Amino acid sequence: MSTLFSPIQLRDLKLANRIMVAPMCQYSAVDGSANDWHFTHINTLALSGAAMFCIEATGVEAIGRITPGCLGLYSDANEAALKPIIASVRRHSKIAVAMQLAHAGRKASSHTPWDGGQLIPVSEGGWLPEGPSAVPHKPEEPPPLALDAAGLKRIVDAFVASARRAERLGIDALEVHSAHGYLLHQFLSPISNKRTDKYGGSLENRIRFPLEVFEAVRAAFPQDKPVGLRVSCTDWVEGGWDIHQTIELVKELQKRNVDWIDASSGGVSPLQKIPLGPGYQVPFAQAIKEATGVTTMAVGLITEAKQAEEIVASGKADMVALARGMLYDPRWGWHAAAELGAEVSAPPQYWRSQPSTQKALFGKTSFGTR
Template sequence: MSKLFTPFALRGVTLANRIVVSPMCQYSAERGEATDWHMIHLGHLALSGAGMLCIEATAVEPIGRITPADLGLWDDATEAALEPVIAAIRRHSPIRIAMQISHAGRKASSHVPWDGGQLISVADGGWLPHAPSALPHKADETPPLALDVAGLMRVKEAFVATARRAARLGIDALEVHAAHGYLLHQFLSPIANQRTDEYGGSLENRMRFPLEVFDAVRAVFPDDRPVGVRVSATDWVEGGWTPEETVVFAQALKARGCDWIDVSTGGVSPLQKIPLEPGYQVPFARKVKQETGINTMAVGLITDPLQANQIVEDGEADMIAMARAMLYDPRWPWHAAAQLGATVSAPPQYWRSQPRDQKHLFGETTLGQR
């Protein structure tokens, strides 16, 4: 059997295979509440045959949203809106459900991507973003408000409250978002963090708040359910966050009980220069895995089943997380299983879709015909 389709255990949660549907922002919530779009979007991805489905970046407080249309989980209304979505997935799919919890920091209060993605000013109905330092993401933007001690406590407590709500919803796993230029990545990167207190300056200080948030989330989420972290392994900008610092951060997270590192890159500066090619971020996942021993997810332009399987076979990563490729082909795991001679979970309503030369794709199935 191809290793891509072998089970993988994370604490008390076992994935049927190593394929993960990455969290993908949909910008389709109302007041942070999930809508019928989320039912359709997450519902059909739950039938993909992947081992785990990760719900999009979910804001821990209203001002932590990237856009006014971001999903959130910060009060009873946002929790109640997600409940029927989770229940529907549970009724029809064995897929494990994760949630990425996030705070956008200085990249908050933005238009949705298809409307340009620019900062929405307070005068135009936006809000003042909060960040480690009063440094805007783009030079022509209004500077964010630098978080004081009370603000840091508020944000940390918001992560904790969201983790508790996620546990109550029955979410199997959490991923703390410390990548792509959002708040926790902003603390890590010297590009965005120019504080002079115990949360800025040295690597130890810049890691302090993200580690405090992870510790707080891990402490309240059930012990038999895993918690991972997404990181940007490099800022792709001189003087920014580096792969070597990522290894140190991963070591500190591993010591605190982190269950995986989801290794991405970039996002903290518009000056980044990213050399895009298939699997361009895999070397960073390999570096983290080899130098720390922690479980890793590889992401980034991985679209070919043979490539995905080889990454896992070679020990470069333990799981493959897919985003755009899964949107383009929501049955990618089915097609990968067919190509690699593996089996994959599918609902019985779809069993008759197996090609004649792949009649065991969904395992041993029996169908009567009237």
């Protein structure tokens, strides 16, 4: 029996399998609001066979977006735009819908990846990003504004407001984005955090603000719904954030009732040297799980059904999260279930789509026609 397709429960949220569609930025919103692209994208992957879909990094304030095209949940208009999309998913899929709440910090005001991804100057329609310290992401860029006490409070309040909007939308789970060189990761890493107050210097101080944000989100979201956190487990730069510090952070998050850790890496420095390869980040999820016992998600170049099955069956992680693999194959979950002898949920309109060589992929033994 497939472990990948065995159920798992996160608080009151019951998932039929161990697969999540990872949050993937689409850079296609207008003033933070979703549109027909998001409708198509989300509804397509809601039928992937995964048990949970996580909406892309969603800015908690306008200046916290990575690009001008990034999704947001900081206004009534943002909230209203997502409402019919979520309603459509609910009509046609049993998938749980999560959302990743995010703030880009000093990596905000950037061009989309297909336009080069570089910082957009204020003179060209961008905005001045903020960060833990006045240290630019790249030496040739102007430095961000260093956040003061009022700015830190404003951002915590923004995360809380977005969490409450997510609840009004009926979102099933939240993931706090503390990875990939964005704001919360910037506080964690000594590469980007040069503060001398209680939010900088020691490990205890550098993890303080991310923990405050997590606590505030956890308190604002219904207690029966899970809240997880994505973390970059290493900067891939000497003297930066690493897996040992990550484990200490996770131990503190456990005290604050974190429901899962999504173990990623990198993003805080252009000097990073990442040894890419299939499942290259799985050892981070395994190390966190072994050290803390917390529920972990493995992510990063997980593309094959047997590969995903081995990760969860061997206990290296409790779940897998797929991004590019799902974009390439929007029915990845169906195909993995067929290969591993498991079942997935699918709408009846698609029941006749399975090849004649596959039986009961959708829990049916035969399909008749007139």
